Amino acid sequence: MKNKILVTGGAGYIGSHTCIALHQAGYEIVVYDNLSNSSREAINRVSHLIGAPIEFIKGDIRDAKALRQVFDAHQFFGVIHFAGLKAVGESVAKPLLYYNNNVSGTITLLEVMTEYDVKNLVFSSSATVYGDPETLPIDETAPRSCTNPYGQSKLTVEHILEDLAVSDTSWSLISLRYFNPVGAHPSGQIGEDPNDIPNNLMPYISQVAVGKLEKLSIFGNDYPTVDGTGVRDFIHVTDLAQGHVSALNYLDKQLSLNEGDTTQQNSVGFLPINLGTGKGTSVLELVSAFSEVSRQAIPYQFTGRRAGDIASCYASVSSAKDLLGWEAKLSITDMCQDTWRWQIANPNGYN
Ligand code: NAD
Ligand code: UFG
Numbered sequence: 001m002k003n004k005i006l007v008t009g010g011a012g013y014i015g016s017h018t019c020i021a022l023h024q025a026g027y028e029i030v031v032y033d034n035l036s037n038s039s040r041e042a043i044n045r046v047s048h049l050i051g052a053p054i055e056f057i058k059g060d061i062r063d064a065k066a067l068r069q070v071f072d073a074h075q076f077f078g079v080i081h082f083a084g085l086k087a088v089g090e091s092v093a094k095p096l097l098y099y100n101n102n103v104s105g106t107i108t109l110l111e112v113m114t115e116y117d118v119k120n121l122v123f124s125s126s127a128t129v130y131g132d133p134e135t136l137p138i139d140e141t142a143p144r145s146c147t148n149p150y151g152q153s154k155l156t157v158e159h160i161l162e163d164l165a166v167s168d169t170s171w172s173l174i175s176l177r178y179f180n181p182v183g184a185h186p187s188g189q190i191g192e193d194p195n196d197i198p199n200n201l202m203p204y205i206s207q208v209a210v211g212k213l214e215k216l217s218i219f220g221n222d223y224p225t226v227d228g229t230g231v232r233d234f235i236h237v238t239d240l241a242q243g244h245v246s247a248l249n250y251l252d253k254q255l256s257l258n259e260g261d262t263t264q265q266n267s268v269g270f271l272p273i274n275l276g277t278g279k280g281t282s283v284l285e286l287v288s289a290f291s292e293v294s295r296q297a298i299p300y301q302f303t304g305r306r307a308g309d310i311a312s313c314y315a316s317v318s319s320a321k322d323l324l325g326w327e328a329k330l331s332i333t334d335m336c337q338d339t340w341r342w343q344i345a346n347p348n349g350y351n
Contacts, residue, residue, distance in 0.1 A: 003026060003028055004074055004075060004076050004077055005027050005028070005076060005077060005078055005079070005248065006030050006032060006070065006071075006078075006118075007029050007031045007079075007082065008079065008109065009081070010032070010043075010056075010080075011039065011040065011043050012033065012037060012038045012042075013038075013191070013192045013237065014124065014178070014237060014240060015033070015080075015082040016042045016046050016190050017185055018082070018240075018244045018245075019043075019054065020185065020190075021238070021241035021244065022245060023052065024050070025245045025248075025249070027245070027248065030057065030074055030076075031043060031054055031056045031057065032067075033056070033057075033058065033059075035058060036085070037085065039193065039349075039350040039351075042193075042350060046190060048189070049185070049190070060105070061083045061101075061108060062104055062108050064108050064112055067109065067112040068112055068115070068116075071112060071115070076116075077120060077252070078118065078122065078251065079109065079113060079120070080122045081109060081121060081122065081123050081124060082124045083105065084101065084102045084105070084153070085097065085098055085102060085150070086150060087150065088150045088151070088308065089199060091148055091153070092149060098150055099156075102150075102153035102157065103153050103156050103160075106123075106157045110160070119168075119170050119172065120172045120251050122174045122251075123157065124176060124178065125154050125175040125176060125177045126154050126178055127177050127274070127313055128146060128151040128154060129146060129154055129155045130142050130143075130144060130145075130177075130313070131151075131310075133310070136280075137314050137315055137317075138315055139316035140177070140319055147308050158175055158270075161270050164270075165269040169267060169269065170265075171267060171269065172254070172255065172268040172271075173268075173269065173270045174251065174273060175270065175271070175272040176244065176247060176273055177272060177275065178235070178240060178275050178276075179232065179233035179234070179274070179275065179276030179277070179313065179315050180200075180201075180233055180234045180235060180313075181236075181240050182237065182339060183237045183238065183334065183338045183339055184237065184338045184341065185238060185338070185342070186338055186341070188342050188346070189342075190342070191338075191339065191343070191349075193349030193350050201232075201286065202286070202335070206290065206294075206339050208300075209291070209294045209340065210296075212347065216287065216299070217301055217302075218283050218300050219303060219304070220302070220303075220309065221302045222305075223311040223312070225282055226282050229284045230282065230283050230310070230312070231280040231282045231311065231312040231313070232280065232281065232283075232312075233276035233277055233279060233313060233314035233315050234277070234281055234332060234335055235275060235276050235277050236330035236338070238338075239275075239328040242326065243328075246325060247273070249324075250268075250324050254268050271323075273323065273324065274316060274317060275315070275326075276314060276315030276328070277315070277317070280314040281332055285332070286332065286336075287300060289332045289336050290340070292333075293336040293337050293340055
């Protein structure tokens with residue numbers, strides 16, 4: 001089936017939003033997730049929002065036997081591979097867990113895909129692979145380096161995908177490098193549900209605004225930026241979700257060129273693409289936008305820089321535009337509004 005997609009990690013934050021976008025674009029989806037960082041309730045809500053059941057399989061990407069059962073039961077056009085662990089601090093404390101889950105898990109998935117001759121993959125990479133960028137905006141040819149095991153796991157998978165594309169030209173491997181995904185579905189029904197105290201800025205701000213946390217610590221006000229605080233390229237998760245649909249549509253179009261002509265090779269090999277807005281927003285600008293939207297004071301204090309943080313990071317978005325025909329549409333205000341709607345409707349996340 002040309003429109004059937006396996007979504008690993010589809011119960012998670014970005015995966016759940018992407019399931020909605022895929023369904024709306026006419027793709028049939030099967031979600032495979034071990035629920036290590038997500039809730040079955042997210043899938044129930046996605047199903048409710050699209051008005052159709054979702055085939056959900058609880059399983060681990062490191063479990064080849066379980067994956068084979070899924071590939072036996074379905075004929076996939078490709079895989080969108082979100083499954084992975086993503087907490088930078090935890091990765092420093094538990095590097096083996098991160099390499100095992102993110103790298104070994106991806107190798108197992110790729111091996112099973114090879115067995116079933118499913119050779120189209122969209123991988124969740126990250127702007128973290130650029131390390132501390134030399135120039136801004138960052139384009140896909142920028143040098144890559146990472147300083148923590150999480151980032152290393154993403155970079156290692158990218159290297160594996162590159163080698164795989166060289167070894168066998170029938171693979172199409174799109175590595176989407178996300179900048180800073182934030183926001184929630186406009187319904188307020190699904191969103192980001194951090195387990196403990198959030199590490200990332202937007203969920204932290206929204207928990208301060210709702211009164212769950214007392215005050216935001218801003219990590220550094222002496223960066224060479226507009227106001228001394230860190231600058232990031234925040235991208236609305238529904239725009240990001242749409243980027244995955246555009247990547248699949250692109251693959252479909254490329255693979256259909258010269259269809260039936262066995263002398264032509266249409267696969268795209270390894271293709272890295274940034275998904276961001278191309279605009280930088282500082283921590284203080286985001287705090288101010290959130291405060292305005294929520295009409296809540298957001299108390300903060302400046303503390304020292306967080307180890308490993310960089311001053312500024314924003315994407316060159318021309319590859320996404322030129323190749324995928326995709327552009328982010330939503331503003332910082334939209335991102336804050338949708339985060340706030342999700343936060344007040346679900347003060348305890350999916351619990
Ligand atoms: P998330 O934790 O909400 O979603 C990841 C999902 O994968 C979860 O549902 C989790 O249960 C599942 N999972 C983890 N390990 C698994 C395994 N071994 N087998 C099966 N399922 C497994 O995270 P997210 O924010 O939705 O991120 C999705 C992907 O995008 C991740 O790979 C992440 O590293 C990457 N990414 C995220 C961000 C971000 O800021 N959110 C930025 C760049 C890249
Ligand atoms: N920040 C604070 N206080 C907080 C949290 C964050 O001041 O409580 C600041 C950070 O110092 C940084 C900015 O807010 O300047 C953004 O921080 P986030 O933790 O939200 O995001 P990062 O850019 O550090 O990292 C995120 C993901 C990584 C991913 C990277 C690039 O957490 O996994 O984007 O995609 F690799």
